[in-house]
Amino acid sequence: MRTTDDSTSDLRVLEEWLTDSYASSVRTAYLILGNRSDAEDAVQDAYLRAWRFRDALNDRASMKPWLYRVVVNSCYSRLRREIPHRDLRAHHDELATLSDRDDAIGRVTTAFDVHRALADLAPHLRVVVVLRYYADLSERDIAKAIGHPVGTVKSRLSEARRQLARHAALRPTTSVRTPDAREEER
């Protein structure tokens, strides 16, 4: 039986989780789902669920992949149940919320292209790409997060990179624009 003190203590744990990872989780979910409100809802569900079943986490060192696993599952759940009935390409509202900084038009265009390319990837490929190249998870941690072997992660990453290289929205980027070139442009 949990006491009030235990609950308060647990809430502090949850707050620590949220402070550490909420923003990155929302952005990860945003890249997976392509939609801000869906991403926030998915992350909220995921954290509440994770906190409810926090006893299932035996190894504190596995916290990060475990949390991402919960987030990814929540995203998968939304992709299966809700988002297929909506237009995934409707990112205009989200694009409008991007902060207005230097080169705003270029950044908005980039974001739009990336979302288009990600939206055309199958969800299982999209998830590994986002976890690897945005959330910076190792292949081993991604394997834990998605519940598949490391070999599967590698093959999915490779397939995703091939598909993205062929994607019309990113082709100019991959062939012409490089990070260095972009820095130089700025």
Next chain:
Amino acid sequence: MTEIDEMVLRHELRAAADDLGVSREGIDRILASARPPLADDDPPRILSAVRGRPRRQRLLIAVAMVAVVTAITVPLVRGESTPPLTVHAAGLPARAGKTVNGSGYSPTNAGLKFGVAQPNGLVTLSASVAPATAAVTSSAKIESNGQVDLTVRKGGIGPAFTRLTTLAASDGGTVVNSQIQTANAGHGNFAYGTITLQVPQPRFTQLVSQVQRVGRTTSVTTSSVDVTAQYVDLRARITALQAARRQYLAIMAKASSINDILAVQAQLNSLQSRIEQLQGQLNLLDHQTTYANLTVSLTESGHHVAPPKPENGISRAFHRAVHGFVAGFEWLIRASGPALFAVLSLAVLLLLARLAWRALRRRAI
């Protein structure tokens, strides 16, 4: 195949997501949702014990699957190994009986009939047992028949026939037919013949034992078939048809037009024909169960049917090998059913377990 550069990809993703403003409101919302009392929300102790330990969960699923498959397949395999004798021994009343000569057994509609080979190679005794005879009641209809082979001394055929006729008469029966012939076997003439005795069914067993004393018995075959069900069924059909005939007769009495009378008459004719047909079958069955037939074959001594040539060792071994091969093949076919069922069951259980495992895993987090 060209792949997008990893550095570029990393950069593009960050460029696309890092500018997404994330406010503190989301965190506060989650904390507010997490505040309600938790006691009721805790997962059941057993469930949480399983959820937190995948190995234990897998072990439990595996044990459950093995238990289910074992529970399903073991009775099946045992059922396959049970000899079919037990099934036939409790058989239903049969329509017709068959006699068996020779060694071994043969399940028939009437039950099991056994034949026993004598050491001299001749079949000396065959007996059949109808399962229903164990529960014979006063109203049971039993059809009994038999065959007795006798050898009598040279010139003893005539007296034996006379004695058999006397036996039948003393048991309240009669001689249905008889036949005596003479043949030349190279070492002199010999006589042989057949006589069929008919006695009331209850006296049949007594007659069989009496007949065996007339000469040297070389073979006895009897069969008893319980035809009570068939008899009852025939009677019921006849009763129903008779009731229908009475109704048509009543209609006939009220019929006024020629057409009506002719139509009813046609039905009555058809019914009458059917009733007579069934009544004939019933009478025959009644007669067959009232009286039992025993056919007695008599041969004078000195004339023997050549016994079958005994098999030599190689021939016997060959036949045993063939028999063993066929038996093994039969066993393989019999066993393949339960084995296939077990494999399919296991496959389905594994599939279900995998689905359940995935569902549990998703729910758990």
